[in-house]
Amino acid sequence: MCLAIPGKIEHILNAVPMERTGTVSFGDIRKEINLAFVPEADVGDYVIVHAGFAISKINPTEARKIFQLLANDETDPPC
Amino acid sequence: MCLAIPGKIEHILNAVPMERTGTVSFGDIRKEINLAFVPEADVGDYVIVHAGFAISKINPTEARKIFQLLANDETDPPC
Amino acid sequence: MKYMHEYRQADTIKQLADKIADVTSQPWTIMEVCGGQTNAIVKFGLQQFLPSHIELVHGPGCPVCVTPVDIIDNAIDIAARPNVIFCSFGDMLRVPGSAKDLQSVKAEGGDIRIVYSPMDALKLAQKHPDKEVVFLAIGFETTAPANAMAAYQARAKGINNFSLLTSQFLVPPAIEAMCQSPQSRIQGFLAAGHVCTIMGYESYPQLAEKYGVPIVVTGFEPLDILQGIFLCVQQLEQGRSEVENQYSRVVSQQGNVPAQQMITEVFECQSQSWRGIGHIPHSGLRLRETFRPFDAGQKFGLPDRISSANSTDDTTGCISGEIMQGLKKPCDCIHFAKQCRPESPIGAPMVSSEGACAAYYRYATFNESVAFNKRATAQTSEKTAKRRDQ
Amino acid sequence: MKYMHEYRQADTIKQLADKIADVTSQPWTIMEVCGGQTNAIVKFGLQQFLPSHIELVHGPGCPVCVTPVDIIDNAIDIAARPNVIFCSFGDMLRVPGSAKDLQSVKAEGGDIRIVYSPMDALKLAQKHPDKEVVFLAIGFETTAPANAMAAYQARAKGINNFSLLTSQFLVPPAIEAMCQSPQSRIQGFLAAGHVCTIMGYESYPQLAEKYGVPIVVTGFEPLDILQGIFLCVQQLEQGRSEVENQYSRVVSQQGNVPAQQMITEVFECQSQSWRGIGHIPHSGLRLRETFRPFDAGQKFGLPDRISSANSTDDTTGCISGEIMQGLKKPCDCIHFAKQCRPESPIGAPMVSSEGACAAYYRYATFNESVAFNKRATAQTSEKTAKRRDQ
Amino acid sequence: MTKNQIEINPECPLPFSANERVTLGHGSGGQLSHQLLTELIYPYFDNPILATGHDSALLSIGNQRLAFTTDSFVVSPLFFPGGDIGKLAIYGTVNDLAMSGAKPLYLSCSLILEEGLPMNTLSTVLASMSHTAEESGIKLVTGDTKVVEKGKGDGIYINTSGIGVVAHDICIAPQQIEKGDLIILSGDIGRHGMAVMAMREGLTFDNPLNSDCAALSDPIQSLLNEGIVIHCLRDLTRGGLATALVELSESAEKTFLVEETAIPVSDAVTGACEMLGLDPCYVANEGRFIAFIPAAQAEAALTLLRNHSVSATSCIIGSVDEGNKSQVVYKTTMGSERLMQRLPGEQLPRIC
Amino acid sequence: MTKNQIEINPECPLPFSANERVTLGHGSGGQLSHQLLTELIYPYFDNPILATGHDSALLSIGNQRLAFTTDSFVVSPLFFPGGDIGKLAIYGTVNDLAMSGAKPLYLSCSLILEEGLPMNTLSTVLASMSHTAEESGIKLVTGDTKVVEKGKGDGIYINTSGIGVVAHDICIAPQQIEKGDLIILSGDIGRHGMAVMAMREGLTFDNPLNSDCAALSDPIQSLLNEGIVIHCLRDLTRGGLATALVELSESAEKTFLVEETAIPVSDAVTGACEMLGLDPCYVANEGRFIAFIPAAQAEAALTLLRNHSVSATSCIIGSVDEGNKSQVVYKTTMGSERLMQRLPGEQLPRIC
Ligand code: SF4
Ligand code: SF4
Ligand SMILES: [Mg+2]
Ligand SMILES: [Mg+2]
Ligand SMILES: [Mg+2]
Ligand SMILES: [Mg+2]
């Protein structure tokens, strides 16, 4: 639960592991976000941000799946 | 120096010596005044008040003297 | 915005709505656990894309809604003290305590600040070393790592004028409690995607199996929610009760390990009281012994009401507990939209935009029977309306 | 008001003016020591009742004017601190320190309160036990008992969050200092009636005798001041230099004994720096050892600049020192009514209504040579004007 | 949800109780503000001119029709991208006059300054007011200045009141709204509120997000000059588009239909709103209005409006339905529908 | 002193320096206020109507002459003997209109409420405003309400702006003041300021000292109706009688002669002023005015004024002398004379 939105890491501002932060862009806006919990995420990656913290990296392959599924549906109606 | 004005003691509010206070009237107005430094002044007496403290009782006989002097002058011009 | 607006397109929504309609043969009752999903469902009018015999019921997944009155009262007590800067997420300010709310403490002169992140509260503590800065650390598993990090950094940097008043909830025990209830009407769950982002979903298969309910880890965009519903209905129609992950672009099975480690470092599990619902064993978090100096309740000598009191006894007639267990709807409450409104809430679910009552009030659908038939400017609604009538 | 308005009547004023004119045969220069008298002289236009060859010069008897810059700077330092409520009589707020004034500290957020009595500051300390309440205890002998009482009661009642920043002056040493000055033009003194109310006037005969100056203890009403001048001129004309008591309705020879005892209990004598004038031995009061816990300078660890610094070096071109010693008039100052005005004072005497510069500015007489000859509505002014021309 | 029909039936549920206090929500421009006005303030000043609840009062003095309006401005920070409190104070009143179809003429200005305000700040704000007044063609003719103690103000509060002349005989009022009217919105929404809030929350932008604050009198005068029969106007300020629509639907006793897809919102506003959990329809604007225009004239009106830079992206966002039910039906991008409500209290950044 | 002629020669000695800040003195209505106005504010709004510096702006719209004025009210405490902030807010604007010879018609009211204000307090103030407006014959037709955070206000600030009609063709302005005019004061001075300050200082009174706050439009309308040629009017507010006289002598470029003996001051005001070291001529009033009337009509004017309870003790306090020197000569009870100056900054209680 709790409001969390996708954003793209633009810069790493602080690389100290427990204090890792970066600039994250959301559409046209940017904010400094704590990246301590997504050590694997780097500049260019999309992350989900909640309460000032990135809590997960977004997997683009997984993200495409639903659209692929629906596209397939479209060409091959289920009924 | 320092602003001090005459007022009349209307009531004693606290009779404890070092904390003696009373209501003092100035023309049409009244204020609680510290009377610790004028132990001899009582209800009905006029006192001179500075910074919330009565600092002297007014002596009515002495107060009249200048007017008596001038009155005498009047009847008996000095020159 | 990427990963957001592509999940809100009329065409794909319509496709999924069709799929759901196609797969549904009988009535089903599904709970979306998370208030964020409730908000999205009502805000985006998603019910309108569902066959009329699919009923969504709204779960307890709103930390604003379930924080016990006792904690609000402790918060009010602390926030009213002269030397305190009290920090909170915005919605908490208007939740009624037993006598008043934080908003009125602020109006009476309490120094209460709204923050976006627990780290903002920690920064305030650094900036005001002469003040006690207290953060009202509410949240589910999603927010726990952030709250934990604030305490962790406070200790690491010796910021001793900082403390947390915690009100931390864990979701799986609440799901289990609802499954155990004899009154329960819930046939499937949409599990909260962001909770699972942190915790993963390894604890769910046993629940699904034990209680025979499908559990679909679901995201927050309209398309996510509809897909979650689709997967859930599909399982129900097929007689399955498994765990599926709709939100795989964000959630992995094992969750966010560094975040879990931070939670474990700072917090330990406890029994927890949920407003309107009551005690649920092992459903809360409290600061560990080593972090007790950062426990506001301890620092200010307040009674540890959290584990002692049972605060289900709402004398106001608020039925939020029943609503959050899926037993009733906001409109079943006699106060709804009368005495209880967002500007003058009686119960917490009327406060938070994730609360079912506020969501219903704010994004109320109009009386369809009247309005749907006489549309003037409608452009795409014919098809949708047709779909809905199938 | 009794004992006030009867001393402001045109007829008796005129009688005394006549008496002064009659007794005066040659120019005399007289100093009224007290700023309260300066204020009355200018406010009531009393100079207009005097023969033109009697010159009044204005003494240093304004505590606002003579408080050293160092003390203002200490006051500013303390008042700017976050946990302090700083209390002062009103006029002190606008006195320039070396960089700014208390008013600007207030504007920058300092909690500065104007009080009517030191006891009001003490009450604030009782009301705000979590704050340090500091009173800027300025004054001459008149105010010393009130300031002393505040410290005395603070100790008696254990009000330990209260302290005094003292700036206490004694008049007789200042009179003696002026008498010793080779430049002095002062031929007679009006001694300050309210100082003598407390201290009596037993210390004056030796001064009068030693320096051959008449000293008349004088009150504050127009009639008092004119009578004081009359008595002084009469002595000068007769070649006497004695102490007389014009203000006998209030002042006794021995003064107010309980008040003196309170001063002695709390304060001890020290050398004191006077703004614009310099050090004068034995001309100040400081808290005794036993009252040091109530000394703000000590409490806040400020340098005891009072006895160490010589703060006569005003680099601003302000000639207040010379004015207060009777050597110059405000209009001799190049800043007067130009850069230095009550709303933007350069020197302290432009701040206090008792300061000579402010009094001159505020109650300026208009250019008599022009205006006096073309009066339209004048009713009683003919006689007065005639008198003045005698 | 569709099964449980929600009848929201506001029935004065909140007589102010003995120890009730004013909260920030009462100043939000939303439901609490509405309640304060209708339940506490209006009853004390029961007169038909005030009761119209319009942006300006319409006065007849001799043979002149005048519009008269007032607003106080209390924005923090005083300076924000695209504007400052001085600009707002001029535009706000100019716009309220414009919304009555009046030509703005004269302005009063009353300042409440907080002790300690740097003179430079004051000077900058005054310069901005001066410039903005000139640009808006309104004359500042009377004023007042008060100073309050440190801690009893917030730098500068400005009140402006304005007088304009109504030089035509069209009646512009909610009661004129008719079935079939189209609803024109003069540009993208939410810029002002988000520019201010973004500054407070430390958000930065790729392209600077500027407040939309601007004078709206010129486009309105164009419409009037060209004979467009304006039924109603409303500038979108506190409470945003949603609150303005709800208020007008209540005053007009009409149902409005509004399409989310038709409402322009910039990427920056969208991003900031998503981040803070806000809905752009409730965010404040200071240079946007809605106009209710008969369908036959809507295209002509759009063309005229698009000639002014301040309303260059004007568009039709909805229409007036039949029936007397006061409600605003909002159709989402996905085709679903719900009712718009007033902003309940204060718009707070939310996180969960 | 008489030997050293003091030429007070105000020559703009204080260009605001880089780090100068607003102080309470800038709101006192005295010299600092004057300086803020003339040196900082007016230069930004250079137009002839504002420049008259009158209580109201005089506007010609079509064939109508209107007066327009504004004031913000920031009094603390909100309730004081004889009045409250609501009353002040109505009277203040009614009186500024009256001082222009206008008949007050319409009022705007803008509230700035501090979070936490008890609703009861607001309600009481509104009731008082409502009652006072009715009694003063002015209609409140438009309004605004803002709420500021706790600690950024002081309970309630009220702005009222007012519109009145000028139904005669007399020009009432400082420039009309002529040699030989008599100066009428409408009653005893200092009540309002001392009633408020006495509350703060804990003074009590034998006979309650009530603020003089009152509407002054009726007596002025009487004068106009009876054909009295009023040259100038000024209500005495912040800065008191002295500041009003000095300002008018400057605008008129005339010398005024004023007699202390003629100025009524109550015993209570005298006592409180002596105690706090204040001069009643500088204390604020809210229901007193001065009128400059040709000598030939002064008696008739007095008779008319004395028929109104609010100006029942009107009296002549001085006259206008010849010459163009802007000064106010004040003759004391004892017959001595001095010049009156503006209040320099804030009027502070003094003790030494
Ligand atoms: S409507 Fe209000 S009272 Fe009823 S359940 Fe919801 S929050 Fe509780
Ligand atoms: S006029 Fe000002 S600068 Fe000159 S002596 Fe007086 S206080 Fe000092
Ligand atoms: Mg408007
Ligand atoms: Mg308005
Ligand atoms: Mg407006
Ligand atoms: Mg004014």
Ligand SMILES: [Mg+2]
């Ligand atoms: Mg402030």
Ligand SMILES: [Mg+2]
């Ligand atoms: Mg006026």
Ligand SMILES: [Mg+2]
């Ligand atoms: Mg005015």
Ligand SMILES: [Mg+2]
């Ligand atoms: Mg006024």
Ligand SMILES: [Mg+2]
């Ligand atoms: Mg408004």
Ligand SMILES: [Mg+2]
């Ligand atoms: Mg306050």
